[in-house]
């Protein structure tokens with residue numbers, strides 16, 4: 001396959017450059033994409049273009065803005081397979097996972113395109129005679145979006161679509177590792193007729209391009225997904241300059257398996273959430289908490305299921321798990337595995353040295369709740385199995401975390417499911433379903449160190465972050 005050279009997009013112009021090279025994680029000899037390692041002046045130019053384009057974009061009726069998103073969805077649909085294959089080559093997920101992610105980006109564009117017909121405020125009674133009150137949603141202005149490599153087409157889509165439909169213009173800084181997937185999305189929007197300057201894309205490092213975007217006072221809102229360390233810094237910086245900020249960060253998501261659960265089903269749910277996407281999802285199940293009656297049977301079933309997730313090239317038939325995304329990410333994950341070894345973990349599966357970026361699914365047992373593997377985000381195919389005496393102790397263990405993104409429960413007991421849903425301090429609860437995999441029409445976000453926990457992403461409520469509310473009193477007579 002030939003290497004794709006990806007330019008920046010600034011004020012409707014493509015600006016070529018190089019400096020960032022992305023190799024296929026399943027085939028280190030294949031140079032997939034080259035993108036510019038931009039400097040701060042490119043960010044300044046992009047913000048200038050976005051600010052200039054914003055009033056006219058906001059003045060366009062919302063259904064007309066939506067029509068462009070709907071057209072972009074159709075254009076992306078026409079390139080679904082190509083985009084999915086590029087996503088595999090660039091990020092390493094399996095082809096079915098990549099097809100699902102591109103599908104999700106298409107559906108996100110459709111969803112928010114249609115929202116153009118529904119955006120509106122409230123009509124309220126006034127205390128005054130002959131007076132009507134209504135609220136209007138106003139766009140914030142320029143939105144700066146900083147996105148990670150693990151969902152390089154879906155996450156930019158679910159930030160960009162609500163920003164655009166509500167009349168904002170955008171400057172996007174995609175992850176260094178995945179410029180090509182994001183390019184499929186932005187090209188679809190440009191080809192659909194998005195006016196020049198409404199969407200600007202600046203490639204480069206987080207330290208240079210990301211930082212410049214976050215610090216630019218003309219950027220009214222910053223939405224970020226990525227690591228907790230970077231997210232918290234961005235949150236502080238934007239708050240200090242009184243901008244609006246939304247950060248979605250890490251998780252240490254637990255799946256609780258109760259004695260009454262269907263053990264085979266629970267093991268399938270655990271591997272889907274733990275090893276699907278190579279465990280590289282903020283919603284991944286990296287802890288499983290079993291009650292005593294089910295622990296040994298569950299671990300046996302989990303080992304059997306994990307064996308199916310032998311890592312391989314995501315484009316090959318039958319591969320259920322792709323490689324780890326990069327050498328740097330592999331170093332982080334193997335360091336966590338070695339730390340678990342030093343803490344006395346038993347390796348029920350995995351533990352061997354990886355070949356290149358192909359890391360075997362790893363199941364750790366015999367650790368307690370204080371161990372690093374039970375507490376820290378790993379972001380790789382590693383599942384730590386812990387024990388709790390009963391449902392209440394399991395809930396306590398789920399909540400014994402700085403994070404609060406997703407939690408799952410396997411049970412046949414409806415009362416236990418209700419108690420769990422009420423008791424866990426997380427943004428998403430899944431009963432008898434994997435912790436990963438969200439519906440695009442459902443609000444998403446976490447609590448604690450997982451999220452800024454103010455505005456939610458996804459679903460109709462996602463536009464709240466990108467708008468402010470104005471109250472209008474309309475009087476007549478007297």
Ligand SMILES: NC(=O)C1=CN([C@@H]2O[C@H](COP(=O)(O)OP(=O)(O)OC[C@H]3O[C@@H](n4cnc5c(N)ncnc54)[C@H](OP(=O)(O)O)[C@@H]3O)[C@@H](O)[C@H]2O)C=CC1
Pocket residue numbers: 146147148149150173174175176177204205206207209210211214225226227228230231234248249250251281282329332377378379
């Ligand atoms: N919650 C989630 O969905 C994700 C969590 N992670 C977690 O983060 C860890 C590290 O992954 P990594 O990709 O380095 O995550 P980062 O948080 O570093 O990257 C996320 C995005 O932020 C950018 N960025 C990095 N530093 C800055 C900065 N100082 N100012 C503004 N933007 C910045 C990155 O750019 P660049 O690509 O150039 O570094 C990227 O676009 C993983 O091990 C995992 O634990 C990672 C990805 C997604």
Ligand SMILES: O=C(O)CCC(=O)C(=O)O
Pocket residue numbers: 150151225280281282283435436437438
């Ligand atoms: O599980 C999902 O569908 C979404 C995960 C996610 O948002 C992330 O990893 O950043």
